[in-house]
Amino acid sequence: xxxxxxxxxxxxxxxxxxxxxxxxxxxxxxxxxxxxxxxxxxxxxxxxxxxxxxxxxxxxxxxxxxxxxxxxxxxxxxxxxxxxxxxxxxxxxxxxxxxxxxxxxxxxxxxxxxxxxxxxxxxxxxxxxxxxxxxxxxxxxxxxxxxxxxxxxxxxxxxxxxxxxxxxxxxxxxxxxxxxxxxxxxxxxxxxxxxxxxxxxxxxxxxxxxxxxxxxxxxxxxxxxxxxxxxxxxxxxxxxxxxxxxxxxxxxxxxxxxxxxxxxxxxxxxxxxxxxxxxxxxxxxxxxxxxxxxxxxxxxxxxxxxxxxxxxxxxxxxxxxxxxxxxxxxxxxxxxxxxxxxxxxxxxxxxxxxxxxxxxxxxxxxxxxxxxxxxxxxxxxxxxxxxxxxxxxxxxxxxxxxxxxxxxxxxxxxxxxxxxxxxxxxxxxxxxxxxxxxxxxxxxxxxxxxxxxxxxxxxxxxxxxxxxxxxxxxxxxxxxxxxxxxxxxxxxxxxxxxxxxxx
Ligand code: BGC
Numbered sequence: 001x002x003x004x005x006x007x008x009x010x011x012x013x014x015x016x017x018x019x020x021x022x023x024x025x026x027x028x029x030x031x032x033x034x035x036x037x038x039x040x041x042x043x044x045x046x047x048x049x050x051x052x053x054x055x056x057x058x059x060x061x062x063x064x065x066x067x068x069x070x071x072x073x074x075x076x077x078x079x080x081x082x083x084x085x086x087x088x089x090x091x092x093x094x095x096x097x098x099x100x101x102x103x104x105x106x107x108x109x110x111x112x113x114x115x116x117x118x119x120x121x122x123x124x125x126x127x128x129x130x131x132x133x134x135x136x137x138x139x140x141x142x143x144x145x146x147x148x149x150x151x152x153x154x155x156x157x158x159x160x161x162x163x164x165x166x167x168x169x170x171x172x173x174x175x176x177x178x179x180x181x182x183x184x185x186x187x188x189x190x191x192x193x194x195x196x197x198x199x200x201x202x203x204x205x206x207x208x209x210x211x212x213x214x215x216x217x218x219x220x221x222x223x224x225x226x227x228x229x230x231x232x233x234x235x236x237x238x239x240x241x242x243x244x245x246x247x248x249x250x251x252x253x254x255x256x257x258x259x260x261x262x263x264x265x266x267x268x269x270x271x272x273x274x275x276x277x278x279x280x281x282x283x284x285x286x287x288x289x290x291x292x293x294x295x296x297x298x299x300x301x302x303x304x305x306x307x308x309x310x311x312x313x314x315x316x317x318x319x320x321x322x323x324x325x326x327x328x329x330x331x332x333x334x335x336x337x338x339x340x341x342x343x344x345x346x347x348x349x350x351x352x353x354x355x356x357x358x359x360x361x362x363x364x365x366x367x368x369x370x371x372x373x374x375x376x377x378x379x380x381x382x383x384x385x386x387x388x389x390x391x392x393x394x395x396x397x398x399x400x401x402x403x404x405x406x407x408x409x410x411x412x413x414x415x416x417x418x419x420x421x422x423x424x425x426x427x428x429x430x431x432x433x434x435x436x437x438x439x440x441x442x443x444x445x446x447x448x449x450x451x452x453x454x455x456x457x458x459x460x461x462x463x464x465x466x467x468x469x470x471x472x473x474x475x476x477x478x479x480x481x482x483x484x485x486x487x488x489x490x491x492x493x494x495x496x497x498x499x500x501x502x503x
Contacts, residue, residue, distance in 0.1 A: 013239070013240060013241065013242035015217070015239055015240050015242075016240055016241075016242075018213060018216060018217060019217065019240075021209070021213070022105070022209075022210060022213040022217065023170070023173075024173045025206045025209045025210055025213070026142055026173075026210065027170050027171075027172075027173025027174045027176075027177060028173050028174075028176060028177035028180070028206050029112065029138075029142065029177060029203070029206040029207065029210065030139060030142070030174055030177060031173065031174040031175060031176060031177020031178040031179075031180070031181070032177040032178070032180060032181045032202075032203055032206065033081060033135055033139065033177075033181075033203060034174070034177070034178050034181070034295070034298050034299070035177065035178035035179070035180070035181030035182050035185075035298060035323065036181040036184070036185065036199055036200065036202075036203065037077060037078040037081075037132075037299060038078070038185075038298065038299045038300050038301055038302050038303060038319065039181070039182065039184075039185025039186070039189065039199065039302050039316055039319060040185065040196045040199050040200060041069070041074060041077065041078070041300070041302070041303055042189075042302035042303050042306055042312060042315060042316065043185075043188075043189055043195060043196045043312070044312065045192055045193040045194070045195065045196060046196040050073075050077075050124075050125050050128060051071060051073065051074050053071070054068070054069060054071050054074055057069075063371075064370045064371070064441070065307055065368060065369070065370055065371065065372075065373070066307065066368075066370070066440050066441050066444045066445075067440075067441035068306075068307065069300075069303050069307075069437045070437050070438050070440070070441035071437070072434075072438070073125060073129075074437065075433060075434045075435070075436070075437055075438070076129060076434065077128065077129060077132060078132075078299050078300075078433040078434075079429075079430050079431075079433035079434035080129050080132045080133050080136060081132045081133070081135050081136035081139065082136060082139075082426050082427075082429045082430035082433060083136065083426075083430045084132075084133040084134075084135075084136025084137050084139075084140065085136040085137070085139035085140040085143065085426050086140070086423055086426035086427055086430065087140065088136065088137040088139075088140025088141060089140040089141075089143045089419070089422065089423065089426070091140070091141075092104060092107075092108075092140050092141040092143060093419065095107065095141070097226075100219050100223045100224075100227065101219060101220055101223050102214055102217060102219050102223075103214075104141055105141075105142070105210060105213070105214040105217075106211070106214040106215070107141050108138050108139075108140075108141035108142035108210065108214075109138070109142075109207050109208075109210040109211035109213075109214055110138075110211070111134050111135070111137040111138035111141060112134075112135060112138035112142070112203065112204065112206075112207035112210065113204050113207045113208070113211065114131075114134045115131050115132065115133070115134030115135030115136075115137070115138055115203070116131070116135065116200065116201055116202075116203040116204030116207060117131075117201070117204060118130055118131030118134055119131025119132055119135070119200040119201075119203075120197045120198070120200040120201030120204075121197070121201075131200070135203065138207070142210070143422060160471060160472070160473045160474075161338060161471060162338055163338070163403075163407060163474075164334075164337030164338045164342070164403055164470065165334045165335070165337060165338055167399070167402070167403045167406060167407075168330065168333055168334045168337060168399040168403060169334070170402065171330055171333075171398055171399040171402060172327070172330045172331070172334065175323075175326045175327045175330045175394065175398075176327055177206075178298060178323055178326060179320075179323035179324060179326065179327050181199075181323075182316070182319045182320045182322075182323035183320055183323070184198070184199050184202055185199050185302070185316050185319070186313075186316045186317060186319075186320050189312060189313065189316050190313075219232075219236065220236065221233040221234070221236045221237040221240065221250070221253055222253055222256070222257060224236055225253055225254055225257045226257050226260070226261070230254070233250070233253070234246065234250055237249065237250055237253070256411060259411055259412060260411070260412070260415070263412045263413070266412065266413055266415065266416035267416050269412060269413050269416070270413045270416050270417055270420070272494070273491050273493075273494055274478075274482075274491055274492055274493075274494055274495040275409070275410070275413050275417070276491050277408075277482050277485075277488040277491050277492075278405070278408040278409045278417060278477075278482075279409075279417055279420060280465075281404065281405070281408060281465070281466060282404070282405035282408070282409070282417060282418070282420060282421040282424075283420060283421060283424045284461060284465075285397070285400065285401045285404055285405065285421070286401055286405075286421050286422075286424040286425040286428065287424055287428050288397065288401075288454065288457075288458045288461065289397050289398070289401040289425070289428075290425070290428035290429055290431070290432050291428070291432075291451065291454035291458075292353055292357075292389075292393055292397060292451060292454065292455055292458070293357060293389075293432075293447075293448070293451035293454075294390070294393050294397075294398070295429055295432045295433060295436075296432060296436045296447075296451070297322065297386055297389070297390060299432075299433055299436070300436055300437065301315075301318065301319045301322055301386065302315045302316050302318075302319050303315075303437070304386075305318045305319070305379075305382075305383065307368075307440075308364070308368060308373065308374045308378075308379045308382050309373025309374045309376075309379050310379060318383045318386075321383065321387065322383075322386055322387055322390050325387045325390050325391050325394070326390050326391075326393075326394045326398075327394075329390070329391040329392075329393075329394035329395045330394045330395065330398065330399060332394075332395040333345065333394065333395035333396065333398075333399050333400075334399075336395065337399070337400070337403070337470070338470060338471070341468050341470035342400055342403070342404060342466070342468060342469055342470055343462060343466060343467075343468050345395060345396040345400065346396050346397060346400060346458075346462045346466065347459060347462050347463070348392070348396070349392035349393065349395065349396030349397060350396075350455050350456075350458055350459035350462065351459070352388060352389070352391070352392035353389050353392045353393060353452075353455045354452050354455045354456060354459070355388075356385045356386070356388045356389035356392070357389060357448045357449070357451045357452040357455060358448070358449065358452045359385050360382055360385050360386070360389075360448045361445050361446065361447075361448030361449045361452065362445075363378055363381060363382060363385075364382075364444075364445035364448065365444075365445035365446070368445065397458075401421075401425070402421075404466075404469060405417065405418050405421040406418060407469055407474055407477070408469060408477055408481070410475075410477070410478065411474075411475070464487065465487060465488075467481045467482070467484075467485045467488065468481075469481060478492065478495050482495070483495070
C-alpha cells in the first residue's frame, strides 16, 4: 500500500516533530556506535589498559605492519555489538508485537544507557565487552523502531516521486552520527589517560533523549489498531496530525492492519516463490554493502591510517575527513536518487569503488613492506583514495541498501522481509568487524583486491538482476517491476495465487 501524502490533511504538530527527532536520534546513535570504536582502538591509553600485547607489538619497529592490530579480542570489542544486536532483534520484535512500540523504545534506551555507562567505566576487558553487548542489545531493540520502522514508515508515507530522498534522511543521520564520533575521538585522544572513557560514555547522550522521548510519545495509531484499540487509534491519529478529518488515513491504516493480521505466517510466506526476488535482492544488497569493505574503513580507518605510517593525531584527523565526505556524499544521494534512479547510482559507484580499492591495493603492495612506512605523499594518496571510495559508497550502496528493501516487498511480507535485510546487515557487519584485522594480517595488501573483486560481482549483479524502482508506486511493484524483469518474471507466475494464499 502506498500513501500519497497529499491525500491526508495534517499540520506539523509537536508530536510529529518529537517523532522525527526520536528517529533522528536513533540514526545518530547507530552511527555514533559505528564510528566510535575505531578511534578508541587506536588510542594508546586504551591499548595499554586492555590490550597491552597489541601495544607492545605496535612499539616494536620489527613487528609486521599488517599484523600489529591482529587480535581477536580487540576485534571482539567492535564486533560484539553487532552480534548482540542480531540476537536481541528477535526478542525485540516479540516485545514490540506484544507490548507496542513505546515500551520497546523505552527498553532500548535503558540498554543504551547501561551499555554506555559500563563501557565508559570499565576497568577490565570483561566489563568493556559487556558494555558493548548492552549497546548491541540497545541497537537490537532500537532496531524495531530505528532500523525497521523508520525506513519502512518513511517509504510508505512519502509521495512516490520523492520516496528515495525521504527514506535516505535516515542514512543521513547515521552518517552524521559516525562523523560526530570521529570528531569526538579526535578531541578526546589527547585527554590522557581517560579520553577513551569520554568517547565511549558520550554514547549515552542520545540515549538520554531517546529515554525521555519514550516517556513523552504516545503509542502509534498502527500499533493501537494492531492491539484492537480502534478508538484510541483514531484519537492518537488526530493528535499526531493536528486535524479532525483523519477518516481516509485511518481507513488505510485499518486495512493495512487487517491484511497484516490475516497473514498467519509472514516468515513462511516470505519463502513463497513470488517473494523470492525482493528477498534475494534485499539480502544481497546488505551482504554486498559489507563486502565493499566500507566497515573496514568505518571501524578501522584510524588503525589503517596508522598502518600506512600516520601518527595518532593525523590518523584520527584523516578519519574526521572521511567522516565528513560520508555525510556530504549522502546529501548527493538525496538529490540524485529520484532523478538518476537507483541502478545508475549503484553502477557508477561500483566503478569508482573498484578503482579506489584496487589502487589502494597496488600502492600498499608495491610500497608497504613489513617494517617500513609509506612516504608522506603516498600515505596522503591513500587517504584521498579512501575518501573517493567512501564518497561512492555514500551516494549509492549505503543508502540504497536500506531504501530498496523498504520499497520492493508486497505489504503482506514487507515487515518480515525487511527484518531479513536488517539481520543480514547485522550478521555481515559482525563478520567484517571480527575478521578484518586478521584478514589484513594474512592477506596483506591483497585484502583490498578481495574487496575490489566483490565490487566487480556487485556490478554484474546490478546489471543483470537489479530492476529499477524509481517512481514506481510500492503497490505496483509486482506488475510494473517483477513481472517485466527478464529473470525475475519467471518467479511471478504464481504471484497472484501466492498473494491470496498469504491471507
Ligand atoms: C551501513 C553501515 C555503514 C554505514 C556507513 C550503512 O548503510 O549499513 O554498515 O557503516 O552505512 O555510512
